[in-house]
Amino acid sequence: MQTCSPDPISRVFLDLGPFTIYWYGVIIATGAYLGLWLAMRESERLGFKKDTFVDLVVFAIPIAIISARIYYVIFEWERYANGSLIDVIAIWEGGIAIHGALIGSVATALVFARVRKLPFWQLADIAAPSIILGQAIGRWGNFMNQEAHGGPVSQSFYENYMQFLPNFINRQMCIEGVVYHPTFLYESVWNILGFVFLMVLRRFNPRRGELFLSYVIWYSFGRYFIEQMRTDSLYIIGSLRTAQVISIVLILLASALIIYRRKTNQADRDYEGDKVNK
Numbered sequence: 001m002q003t004c005s006p007d008p009i010s011r012v013f014l015d016l017g018p019f020t021i022y023w024y025g026v027i028i029a030t031g032a033y034l035g036l037w038l039a040m041r042e043s044e045r046l047g048f049k050k051d052t053f054v055d056l057v058v059f060a061i062p063i064a065i066i067s068a069r070i071y072y073v074i075f076e077w078e079r080y081a082n083g084s085l086i087d088v089i090a091i092w093e094g095g096i097a098i099h100g101a102l103i104g105s106v107a108t109a110l111v112f113a114r115v116r117k118l119p120f121w122q123l124a125d126i127a128a129p130s131i132i133l134g135q136a137i138g139r140w141g142n143f144m145n146q147e148a149h150g151g152p153v154s155q156s157f158y159e160n161y162m163q164f165l166p167n168f169i170n171r172q173m174c175i176e177g178v179v180y181h182p183t184f185l186y187e188s189v190w191n192i193l194g195f196v197f198l199m200v201l202r203r204f205n206p207r208r209g210e211l212f213l214s215y216v217i218w219y220s221f222g223r224y225f226i227e228q229m230r231t232d233s234l235y236i237i238g239s240l241r242t243a244q245v246i247s248i249v250l251i252l253l254a255s256a257l258i259i260y261r262r263k264t265n266q267a268d269r270d271y272e273g274d275k276v277n278k
Contacts, residue, residue: 001152002162004174011144013178023144031137032061035130042126046273048118055116056123060108064101071100075234075242098135099246105131119150121209125271128215129198135219136191139184143172148231150181183229190222207267208275209257216254 014021039053051201073080074086075097080088109127113120142148153162158179162170165182173182198215206214224247234242259269270276 002155002158002179003177004170004179006174006177007171008174009144009168009172012062018209024141027141027144028138028274031095031134032057034137035127035134038133039126039130042129043102043123046122046126048126052116052118052123053126056109056112059112060105062106063108065096067104067107068098068101070097071097071103072234075236099243102131119208119269119273122269122271122273124212125202125208125210128212129195130203132194132198132215132219134192136188139191142184143182146172146175147188147232147235148184148230149173149232150183151176151231153179153181180231181229183226186229187222187226190226191219194222202271205270205272207262208269208271208273209261209267211271213254213258216250220250220254223247224251255267 009024011024012020012028013023013252030272035038036053036057040050069089106124110120112118113123139148153173162173162179162182165185169182169185169193173180194215197218198211201214202211225242227243227247228239236242236245258267268276
């Protein structure tokens with residue numbers, strides 16, 4: 001393994017005495033803001049009211065954070081069972097699961113669309129590039145917390161690959177004298193590529209719902225392989241990693257939905273909203 005001298009970047013963005021702002025929160029908030037801005041621009045172009053996505057995220061973001069934390073705590077229950085309530089809610093220390101956030105946000109969007117009488121699948125399609133962009137940015141919060149990393153890096157891997165990364169990445173991946181795989185970076189790059197893919201796919205005006213389902217497939221495919229490298233995985237039973245099982249289920253479900261919606265003529269409108277010519 002590659003050894004190093006620990007010199008981590010401070011996790012604190014701003015210390016105001018009794019009130020501390022961490023980089024983790026700042027980075028997550030930045031990703032959420034950019035995602036919202038992108039969705040607002042696109043939703044206005046497609047004829048939605050200007051504040052539609054603002055109204056949606058007012059509910060979706062807090063519910064997504066809560067559901068992401070609940071998901072994480074459930075699968076790490078042994079760690080929190082004998083702790084305090086503060087330990088359970090301390091998301092500023094890290095420990096939220098994106099699959100839990102997706103469950104909460106999708107459920108919120110379904111209710112929101114029904115109440116507002118808006119097309120859910122079109123809302124989901126508009127949100128898809130924003131979600132994966134937010135995920136790409138959010139992984140850098142894990143970087144600042146020195147979490148969501150992989151196992152120790154071999155000396156040959158370091159010399160052939162990692163030494164060419166910016167110094168601040170290698171510095172932060174030096175934990176207790178050992179260099180670890182920056183799996184946060186691998187996933188961030190994968191998500192950025194996914195963002196580009198979705199933005200290009202959007203230009204081809206796919207059937208409604210298929211942009212969001214393509215996001216699910218893209219993200220889940222990359223997450224399955226990256227998860228295998230991580231040292232902080234959540235487990236269902238024994239060595240069975242939760243994120244990998246969920247990723248397989250989501251890929252199959254999203255693929256089946258694309259086929260089912262086409263065969264049953266439910267995907268009868270395109271992304272822009274016009275009837276699909278059959």
